Amino acid sequence: MREKDLYKALNNESIRAGILRKWQNISRAVESVIKTYPFVLDYAKEVKIAKMEVSSNYEYWIDKAMRAFENAANRSKSKCYVHYAKNEKDARKIIGEVVRSGKVIVKAKSMVSEEIGLKKFLHELGNEVWETDLGDFIVQLANDRPMHLIAPAIHYSKKQAARILEKVGIRGESVEDLAEGVRGFMREKFLVANVGISGCNAFSAETGRIFLVENEGNIRISTTLPEKYVAIVSIDKMLPSDELCLKSVLVQSAFAGTFPPSYININEPGSQEIHVVFLDNGRKDAPEFAREQLACIRCGRCQTECPVFxxxxxxxxxxxxxxxxxxxxxxxxxNIGIEVFLCCLCGKCREVCPMEIDMPSIIRELRKRWFAEKR
Ligand code: SF4
Ligand code: SF4
Known part of the structure; x- marks a missing residue:
């Protein structure tokens, strides 16, 4: 985080307007979902317990999950492979060897691909890479960064988004016209794509299945139409069973305010060539005081509700x-940056988190460690 970016953000009215708009809509939607379907709270508790258990013994679960995927691949006699990446450099290398160059790649919404800097890397290898989520597509065209876990283009007004889409010749008066233009543009990319890439919302160590939740349908096309598909699975996404994976994606969509989700995709070895890349990147050896964070299901609610965010x-x-x-x-x-001191310790993030992760306490500990390191 750079100080000048903070001033840039404070001076950008559309960030506040976008997040506040989303906040009101999501809060109302989540409240109503919990009232109508209170069982999601029980699901959340079960998923939290399972995630903490998995995080206490990643070695065992990685081995189990890798074997489950390999067994499924053997049963289907398909060209499916499983890889393990210790860090983001390893992950880029593995994916680079799978994709090589001169390919058209359609990428589903995936924060883990941002974590490993994948798009830039694949571009540099000489590939054409397209984000297929509407928000991520706008962010890509604007050469910007995703502004929220589930709503990456939250900071753009309709007018601004329309101007950005003009860069690739998409024009329209209404949101519907623009969405239709994007759909047409994407359809052409889907038809010629050689490789599809996604992250993973939950991975079943029982069957080796990849669970992905979405509302637009682009993930389903990105991951099934191209002849080759790469799924990046950060190890905190592993769960012991299909049932828990399903519960996890339902809780995620409930707390993202989009329940029931339009699509739940369950990908597994079949006719496609599939590569699953398990990514550690610091998770396996996470310090005990911060380990609870590995139960996060990326619903984005703590972000939307946080007054500083x-x-x-x-x-x-x-x-x-x-x-x-x-x-x-x-x-x-x-690394502990000065940004930990911007938190006002109001406790809202813990209050709204479906996994009840005590982020304020962890942030307090980070502050202590920052002082200890700088002393
Ligand atoms: S405790 Fe800190 S991080 Fe959590 S909601 Fe409040 S300001 Fe945000
Ligand atoms: S920490 Fe909790 S509220 Fe925030 S994204 Fe993760 S699960 Fe959702």
Whole structure:
């Protein structure tokens, strides 16, 4: 995080306007979902317990998950491979060897691909890479960064988004016209794409299945149409069973305010060539005081509800910003930046988190460690 970015964010009215708009809509939607479907709270508790258990013994679960995927690949007699990346450099190398150059790549929404700097790397290898999520597509064309876990283009007004889309010849008077233009543009890319890339919302160590939740349908096309598909699975996405994976994606969509989700994709070895890349990147050896963060299901609610994030958006942090981002970035990099002091310790993030992660306490500990390191 750079100081000048914070001032840039404070001077950018559309960040605040976008997040506040989203905040009101999501808060109302989440409240109504919990009232109508209270069982999601029980699901959340079960998922939290399972995630903490998995995080206490990643070695065992990585081995189990890798074997489950390999067994599924053997059963389907398909060309499916599983890889393990210790860090982001390893992950880029593995994916680079799978993709090589001169390819058209369609990429589904994936923060873990941002974490490993994949798009830039694949471009440099001589590939054409397209984000297929509408928000991420706008961010890509604007040469910007995603501003929120589930709403990457939250900081653009309709007018601004329309101007950005003009860069690739998409024009329209209404949102519907623009969406139709993007759909047409994407359709052409889907038809010629050689490789599809996605992250993973939950990975079943029981069957080796990849669970992905979405509302637009682009993930389904990106991951099934190209002849080759790469799924990046950060190890904190592993769960012991299909049932828990399903519960996890349902809780995620409930707390993202989009319940029930339009699509839940369950990808597994079949006719496609699939590569699953497990990514550690600091998670396996996460310090005990921060380990609870590895139960995060990336619903984005702590970001939307945080008063500081509402002012600064994802400029408050690095790839992952806001409350969850402060802690996850520490787990990944082991660096503590001055940004931990911007938190006002109001406790809102813990209050709204479906996994009840005590981020304020972890942030307080990060502050202590910052002082100890700088002394
Ligand atoms: S405790 Fe800090 S990080 Fe959490 S919501 Fe409040 S200001 Fe944001
Ligand atoms: S920390 Fe909690 S609220 Fe924030 S994204 Fe993760 S699960 Fe959602």
């Amino acid at each position: 509402q002012m600064l958006g994802n400029y408050w942090g690095s790839i992952y910003g806001g409350p969850m981002g402060l802690v996850l970035s520490y787990i990944i990099t082991r």
